[in-house]
Amino acid sequence: xxxxxxxxxxxxxxxxxxxxxxxxxxxxxxxxxxxxxxxxxxxxxxxxxxxxxxxxxxxxxxxxxxxxxxxxxxxxxxxxxxxxxxxxxxxxxxxxxxxxxxxxxxxxxxxxxxxxxxxxxxxxxxxxxxxxxxxxxxxxxxxxxxxxxxxxxxxxxxxxxxxxxxxxxxxxxxxxxxxxxxxxxxxxxxxxxxxxxxxxxxxxxxxxxxxxxxxxxxxxxxxxxxxxxxxxxxxxxxxxxxxxxxxxxxxxxxxxxxxxxxxxxxxxxxxxxxxxxxxxxxxxxxxxxxxxxxxxxxxxxxxxxxxxxxxxxxxxxxxxxxxxxxxxxxxxxxx
Numbered sequence: 001x002x003x004x005x006x007x008x009x010x011x012x013x014x015x016x017x018x019x020x021x022x023x024x025x026x027x028x029x030x031x032x033x034x035x036x037x038x039x040x041x042x043x044x045x046x047x048x049x050x051x052x053x054x055x056x057x058x059x060x061x062x063x064x065x066x067x068x069x070x071x072x073x074x075x076x077x078x079x080x081x082x083x084x085x086x087x088x089x090x091x092x093x094x095x096x097x098x099x100x101x102x103x104x105x106x107x108x109x110x111x112x113x114x115x116x117x118x119x120x121x122x123x124x125x126x127x128x129x130x131x132x133x134x135x136x137x138x139x140x141x142x143x144x145x146x147x148x149x150x151x152x153x154x155x156x157x158x159x160x161x162x163x164x165x166x167x168x169x170x171x172x173x174x175x176x177x178x179x180x181x182x183x184x185x186x187x188x189x190x191x192x193x194x195x196x197x198x199x200x201x202x203x204x205x206x207x208x209x210x211x212x213x214x215x216x217x218x219x220x221x222x223x224x225x226x227x228x229x230x231x232x233x234x235x236x237x238x239x240x241x242x243x244x245x246x247x248x249x250x251x252x253x254x255x256x257x258x259x260x261x262x263x264x265x266x267x268x269x270x271x272x273x274x275x276x277x278x279x280x281x282x283x284x285x286x287x288x289x290x291x292x293x294x295x296x297x298x299x300x301x302x303x304x305x306x307x308x309x310x311x312x313x314x315x316x317x318x319x320x321x322x323x324x325x326x327x328x329x330x331x332x333x334x335x
Contacts, residue, residue: 003135004030008037013073015098016134018127020084020108020120025178026139031077031107038075038103046071050078057091064094064102074102084108084120084127092125096133106130110177141178143275144283147171150178151185155198158189162198170203171283176210184208211242215250219258222333223294230333234325244321245314248328252307259300261285262292303332 007013017034019027039047046068050060060076068074083091083106098104106126112118120127130136142150148167155162162170174184184207191206192198214237221230237247257280264274271289275282292300307328313319319327 001026001030001137001139004034004137007135008033011037013038013103014134015100015102016095016104016106016130018084018106018108018120018130018134018136019139020106020136021139022110022117023139023141023178024110025182027107027110030137030139031079031105034105035075035077038073040071043071045069046073047075048077050076050081052080053082055081055088057088060091061094064098064104068101072101075105076102077105077107079107080109081106082108082112082118084118085124086121087124087126092129095126095129098133104134140279141175141281143281144171147175147178147181151181154182154185155189159196160189160192160198161196163200166198166200166203169200170198170207172216172287173203173207173209173213175281176212180210211237211240211247212250212254215247215254218329219251219254220291222329223291225333227330227334230329231326234329238322244325245311248307248311248321248325251325251328252304255300255304255307257284258288258292258295259297259304261288262295262297262300265289265292266297299332303328306331 004017019030021027035047048060048063055078060078063076064074066074081087087095095104108120109118122128122131127136141147151162151167151170170181170184170188174181187206188198188202192202214233218230218233221227221233234247238244257278260278261274261280264277269277271282271285274280274285278285310319310324310328314321314324
């Protein structure tokens with residue numbers, strides 16, 4: 001991201017920019033920064049935008065070959081194309097022959113068409129060409145310090161402050177992505193009105209708890225052997241129309257991360273090292289350190305094995321999906 005800022009500041013641009021990664025908010029911000037620097041407002045003659053996978057490659061190449069009209073650059077924006085996995089051969093070959101006046105901006109999505117995490121193929125032609133001739137920028141969720149500075153800057157513009165305990169609660173409830181955090185932050189600012197300080201009570205009154213947060217609270221209750229609280233959280237999610245299998249998948253996903261953290265912790269790694277090795281958010285590792293003290297590695301692995309067994313039984317019709325999650329909870333939170 002710093003390299004894009006430097007290009008904009010210097011006015012020296014690359015011919016290809018590939019923005020990819022999990023954080024759509026940042027991709028949108030830097031896409032807009034590039035367009036603001038490269039395209040005059042209302043200039044539809046030198047700017048072309050394409051979206052999704054059904055793109056006429058010959059038309060794109062024709063556009064790229066056309067000299068800009070009373071402008072320094074011709075800019076072609078291609079979004080959500082999934083070309084990061086496989087780019088049409090003709091366009092992939094053409095990227096190494098782009099005229100100096102043409103700039104391509106590729107913005108790849110965070111998820112695939114099924115909603116699963118999507119990553120560009122670093123062995124693919126788009127990534128390799130952009131890496132060699134342009135900029136490949138992976139947009140990840142910032143660490144806690146960076147997130148807090150970002151939130152602080154937004155609040156400062158509205159003459160607001162957030163106390164440390166309120167910030168932690170806000171972070172834990174909203175950190176599925178920066179876009180969600182921004183939306184919830186705007187709601188908080190409106191909610192407190194003329195008051196300068198945002199309190200924990202404000203966060204809990206306004207912000208929508210993400211299912212991932214509920215699942216984390218559930219896992220914490222499992223670790224503490226608090227069956228009553230675990231079941232309460234589960235039924236809250238069911239009342240919110242969350243499918244039992246989705247809840248089970250999220251439990252399994254978080255327990256897999258716990259297994260990794262526990263294993264590395266047993267080897268003597270601290271939170272910063274674990275974060276660097278795994279790519280997990282630094283504060284996610286830190287808040288799980290206390291949790292894993294109540295769980296042995298054997299217990300974590302046993303739960304994962306049982307979850308896999310229950311899932312198989314659900315898929316083969318031997319077990320009701322709602323009951324499968326309840327059985328898992330009773331076994332591991334009820335001891």
